Amino acid sequence: MSATKLVPFSKYQGLGNDFILVDNREETEPMLTAEESASLCDRRYGIGGDGVIFALPGSDEMDYSMRIINSDGSEPEMCGNGIRCMARFLADLEGKKKAEYKIHTLAGTIIPMAREDGLVTVDMGPPELNGPKVPSTLPTNDDGVVLKEPIKVDGKDWEVTCVSMGNPHAVVFVPDVDALDLPTIGPQFETHPSFPAKINTEFVQVLNRGHVKMVVWERGCGITQACGTGACALVVASVLAGLADRKCTVTLPGGDLQIEWRESDGKVYMTGPAELAFQGDAVVR
Numbered sequence: 001m002s003a004t005k006l007v008p009f010s011k012y013q014g015l016g017n018d019f020i021l022v023d024n025r026e027e028t029e030p031m032l033t034a035e036e037s038a039s040l041c042d043r044r045y046g047i048g049g050d051g052v053i054f055a056l057p058g059s060d061e062m063d064y065s066m067r068i069i070n071s072d073g074s075e076p077e078m079c080g081n082g083i084r085c086m087a088r089f090l091a092d093l094e095g096k097k098k099a100e101y102k103i104h105t106l107a108g109t110i111i112p113m114a115r116e117d118g119l120v121t122v123d124m125g126p127p128e129l130n131g132p133k134v135p136s137t138l139p140t141n142d143d144g145v146v147l148k149e150p151i152k153v154d155g156k157d158w159e160v161t162c163v164s165m166g167n168p169h170a171v172v173f174v175p176d177v178d179a180l181d182l183p184t185i186g187p188q189f190e191t192h193p194s195f196p197a198k199i200n201t202e203f204v205q206v207l208n209r210g211h212v213k214m215v216v217w218e219r220g221c222g223i224t225q226a227c228g229t230g231a232c233a234l235v236v237a238s239v240l241a242g243l244a245d246r247k248c249t250v251t252l253p254g255g256d257l258q259i260e261w262r263e264s265d266g267k268v269y270m271t272g273p274a275e276l277a278f279q280g281d282a283v284v285r
């Protein structure tokens with residue numbers, strides 16, 4: 001019989017984008033392998049989740065570090081809904097209603113603030129707009145940006161705008177997000193040869209200059225109810241494309257996020273919920 005261990009976890013969700021949070025503050029390396037994390041994300045045989053997040057100790061002037069594993073076992077650089085959940089998890093562990101943390105991620109320093117009203121506002125840092133750095137091999141404009149570049153997917157013509165929020169995003173403006181066959185086109189965007197690190201794809205319908213609606217196919221997870229980094233990337237892309245203002249409500253399948261790409265410091269700020277769903281001990285084989 002194979003050895004089993006019991007790992008305490010807390011399940012949090014931000015707009016239905018759900019994560020298994022592990023208190024890893026005593027060790028600098030995640031206590032679960034990528035394979036173990038992926039099996040916990042299984043919705044029939046495990047806890048179920050879009051990813052596993054490890055709350056690790058910080059170093060230098062960082063309060064904590066975050067590592068995240070997608071439900072397929074791959075490791076992304078950042079997760080917007082995930083970092084809101086991690087901030088609320090840390091505040092709950094510390095018995096605080098309100099707290100700000102400097103968190104080291106593979107995408108650099110991210111600063112979430114868990115607020116007294118239950119929402120979390122996150123300083124997501126500046127977007128990366130340089131096409132090759134996103135990374136994408138598509139042609140860029142004179143500013144180095146992949147802006148509404150033609151691409152063929154599933155035999156059809158689309159236009160993508162590429163933005164990195166630490167992790168890569170392709171934003172596609174469409175007239176009606178509800179008319180898309182996401183399970184068919186999503187994986188084809190994700191693995192398109194123009195995106196050497198694969199890609200998260202947000203399909204966006206502009207309702208007005210202050211309100212956009214999106215659906216998402218996430219790298220390493222597929223369809224999710226919400227993507228925080230995706231919401232930030234699509235507001236940046238909408239501003240670049242001249243379609244929206246810097247402050248926008250983004251309606252995702254799981255609810256709304258408030259996003260601002262601030263002119264004064266060039267950073268993106270995201271505000272949204274993060275809530276505890278349940279806690280327990282996971283059996284890891």
Ligand SMILES: N[C@@H](CCC[C@H](N)C(=O)O)C(=O)O
Nearest residue numbers: 076079080081167227228229
């Ligand atoms: N849901 C997340 C993004 C998680 C990472 C993504 N799947 C990737 O591989 O880059 C978010 O809220 O940002």
